[in-house]
Amino acid sequence: MVTVVHPNLEDTEAKMSARDVSVFYGDKMAIDNVSIDIPTKYVTAFIGPSGCGKSTFLRTLNRMNDTIPLARVEGEILLDGDDIYRSKMDVVQLRARVGMVFQKPNPFPKSIYENIAYGPRIHGLAEGKQELDAIVETSLQRAGLWNEVKDRLEDSGTALSGGQQQRLCIARAIAVDPEVILMDEPCSALDPIATAKIEELIDELNGRYAIVIVTHSMQQAARVSQRTAFFHLGKMVEYGRTSDIFTNPLEERTKDYITGRYG
Amino acid sequence: MNERTPPMRTPAFEARLKKRYAAERRFRLTGIAAIMFSMIVLAFLLVTMTLNGVGGFQRAELTVPVDFTEAGISGDPTALAQPGAMQSLEMQGLPSVVTFFAEQELGEQGAAQLGTGAWREVGRAIIDDPSLLNGSTTFDLPASSDLASALRGEGPDDLQVLAAQLAQDRKLDTHLDFGFLARSDATDPQQVGIWGALKGSILTMIVTLALAFPIGVLAALYLEEYAPKNRWTDLIEVSINNLAAVPSIIFGLLGLAVFLWIFPSMRSAPLIGGMTLALMTMPVIVISGRNAIKAVPPSIRDGALAIGASPVQVVFHHVLPLALPGILTGTIIGMARALGETAPLLMIGMRAFVAAPPDGFTSPATVLPVQIFLWSDEIDRGFVERTSAAIIVLLLFLLVMNGLAIYLRNKFEKKW
Numbered sequence: 001m002v003t004v005v006h007p008n009l010e011d012t013e014a015k016m017s018a019r020d021v022s023v024f025y026g027d028k029m030a031i032d033n034v035s036i037d038i039p040t041k042y043v044t045a046f047i048g049p050s051g052c053g054k055s056t057f058l059r060t061l062n063r064m065n066d067t068i069p070l071a072r073v074e075g076e077i078l079l080d081g082d083d084i085y086r087s088k089m090d091v092v093q094l095r096a097r098v099g100m101v102f103q104k105p106n107p108f109p110k111s112i113y114e115n116i117a118y119g120p121r122i123h124g125l126a127e128g129k130q131e132l133d134a135i136v137e138t139s140l141q142r143a144g145l146w147n148e149v150k151d152r153l154e155d156s157g158t159a160l161s162g163g164q165q166q167r168l169c170i171a172r173a174i175a176v177d178p179e180v181i182l183m184d185e186p187c188s189a190l191d192p193i194a195t196a197k198i199e200e201l202i203d204e205l206n207g208r209y210a211i212v213i214v215t216h217s218m219q220q221a222a223r224v225s226q227r228t229a230f231f232h233l234g235k236m237v238e239y240g241r242t243s244d245i246f247t248n249p250l251e252e253r254t255k256d257y258i259t260g261r262y263g
Numbered sequence: 264m265n266e267r268t269p270p271m272r273t274p275a276f277e278a279r280l281k282k283r284y285a286a287e288r289r290f291r292l293t294g295i296a297a298i299m300f301s302m303i304v305l306a307f308l309l310v311t312m313t314l315n316g317v318g319g320f321q322r323a324e325l326t327v328p329v330d331f332t333e334a335g336i337s338g339d340p341t342a343l344a345q346p347g348a349m350q351s352l353e354m355q356g357l358p359s360v361v362t363f364f365a366e367q368e369l370g371e372q373g374a375a376q377l378g379t380g381a382w383r384e385v386g387r388a389i390i391d392d393p394s395l396l397n398g399s400t401t402f403d404l405p406a407s408s409d410l411a412s413a414l415r416g417e418g419p420d421d422l423q424v425l426a427a428q429l430a431q432d433r434k435l436d437t438h439l440d441f442g443f444l445a446r447s448d449a450t451d452p453q454q455v456g457i458w459g460a461l462k463g464s465i466l467t468m469i470v471t472l473a474l475a476f477p478i479g480v481l482a483a484l485y486l487e488e489y490a491p492k493n494r495w496t497d498l499i500e501v502s503i504n505n506l507a508a509v510p511s512i513i514f515g516l517l518g519l520a521v522f523l524w525i526f527p528s529m530r531s532a533p534l535i536g537g538m539t540l541a542l543m544t545m546p547v548i549v550i551s552g553r554n555a556i557k558a559v560p561p562s563i564r565d566g567a568l569a570i571g572a573s574p575v576q577v578v579f580h581h582v583l584p585l586a587l588p589g590i591l592t593g594t595i596i597g598m599a600r601a602l603g604e605t606a607p608l609l610m611i612g613m614r615a616f617v618a619a620p621p622d623g624f625t626s627p628a629t630v631l632p633v634q635i636f637l638w639s640d641e642i643d644r645g646f647v648e649r650t651s652a653a654i655i656v657l658l659l660f661l662l663v664m665n666g667l668a669i670y671l672r673n674k675f676e677k678k679w
Contacts, residue, residue, distance in 0.1 A: 092571050096570070
């Protein structure tokens with residue numbers, strides 16, 4: 001059974017492309033032969049029931065699966081045409097280009113300023129204190145957090161509320177000027193108001209960065225994304241414009257999932 | 264028609280509830296009892312030690328006025344600044360001068376009870392201040408240990424009478440003995456000091472810490488963060504856990520067989536002692552370090568990796584600072600154990616009689632617990648109080664060391 005890809009995606013300019021990607025944890029196959037183009041200018045949502053492999057697939061896009069000893073990836077993933085799994089790929093460089101935001105907000109137990117400044121500092125993106133200050137300010141502004149924290153940049157990042165912490169993590173990812181931002185259920189630990197703020201933020205960042213978001217909430221996928229991929233049991237079942245997937249799914253399983261028959 | 268009692272109010276439920284509360288009360292009481300018991304034991308220990316030890320910080324001293332003007336000892340300050348000044352004073356007859364004035368003041372019987380090396384204390388005072396030779400000075404000199412026990416009411420009757428007589432004339436009294444903290448081991452309990460052993464302990468602990476801490480922390484970091492999980496690392500883990508449980512005397516044998524074989528001339532040296540104790544401390548630091556590193560949430564590692572930190576940066580910028588308080592706690596435990604250790608040091612010759620404080624990491628030394636062990640073995644009754652005093656010094660040293668470590672730990676914890 002192959003993925004059903006909607007035919008009307010010609011305008012998609014691919015930032016990342018996966019070609020026949022399979023992921024194994026030991027002997028267990030977690031991702032089965034997925035091929036997808038991640039567009040440069042849109043937000044792509046991965047939806048599907050728990051355990052369907054959408055988070056696993058997301059983590060292959062910046063090689064975060066490397067940290068899991070038994071994980072093995074087959075196939076190729078291209079970033080601007082370069083295979084990121086080739087042996088000479090510099091993983092540190094890759095992760096600077098493909099940033100990630102996690103399910104649970106995970107600010108460093110340091111000051112707000114240090115949280116943002118850490119990435120630019122290790123990558124040598126700023127010459128001197130003033131430039132670093134500027135990067136911190138822009139990143140926080142883009143993440144919509146500047147006005148809330150500008151007077152307490154020296155406070156601990158962990159003292160912020162959950163929603164603020166998650167925006168801090170997004171600002172931290174933005175600070176190293178990535179090309180792609182991967183978000184792994186960024187709102188699942190947040191209340192509805194904080195969720196709305198994050199979604200608003202994703203809307204604002206759309207176009208500047210290629211964004212991939214994994215979400216459990218179909219409403220969220222419908223609200224923030226332009227492309228949606230539906231995963232089920234390690235396979236990508238259907239991929240197309242978000243509007244098409246939700247109003248006119250071609251696959252029976254997709255239809256069952258979005259109408260709430262399982263998941 | 265609402266006759267039914269709600270389930271909360273049935274007698275069976277009430278009985279169960281009562282039982283649950285009773286169980287909780289019992290548990291709390293046992294906990295309090297356990298704490299009370301340990302507090303009482305601790306208090307008992309501290310009180311007995313202090314009561315015994317207070318005597319150890321004092322000694323019986325005879326008051327002897329010495330008039331140097333007619334003693335004929337040359338007071339050239341430059342000569343007295345030379346290393347051989349004490350020998351020179353001895354050659355010029357200082358011992359007999361002291362004996363002469365003691366006989367005048369205390370009578371022949373009393374002077375005979377002056378400690379054997381008492382004149383050395385006069386000599387040390389002269390070396391410190393040569394102008395003493397121009398006049399007469401009153402010295403408090405150590406009494407013999409027989410006279411000291413006679414003053415406490417022990418020993419032969421005639422000495423007890425003499426002691427009582429001298430005490431009545433205000434010529435024999437117990438004084439606070441600050442010299443105890445400055446002198447080293449001696450055969451006469453009146454003239455022993457703890458400084459030699461204390462310095463030996465300090466030097467040994469420095470070597471232990473300098474070896475065990477970096478090696479232990481790096482081993483823990485490698486095993487947790489880098490090592491692949493396979494049969495070899497399992498084997499290493501089991502070995503380290505076993506090492507932590509090996510009786511300490513085995514480490515002494517190892518030190519004897521290996522370190523003294525490599526450095527045969529360094530018997531009794533703090534360097535070798537420190538190396539041996541480091542072997543013993545390292546597994547404790549590795550185990551506690553691994554637990555502390557394991558307790559750092561993986562999300563912090565993910566966060567750092569995801570913005571492009573290299574594994575080394577993740578470890579040294581994030582994991583290690585967060586794990587440091589836990590690692591320090593393990594280090595305190597390991598170091599405290601090393602400080603109190605006697606057995607392995609006996610094996611490498613740190614039980615020798617060392618009358619001078621060590622002047623470096625390679626000169627012969629002993630350590631506090633070994634000194635305590637040696638003194639407790641002495642026959643002379645005067646050593647009983649000295650032993651307690653040494654235990655107090657050991658406990659205080661431990662307290663200072665742990666206090667420092669706890670201060671450091673809190674400082675690192677506050678940082679985030």
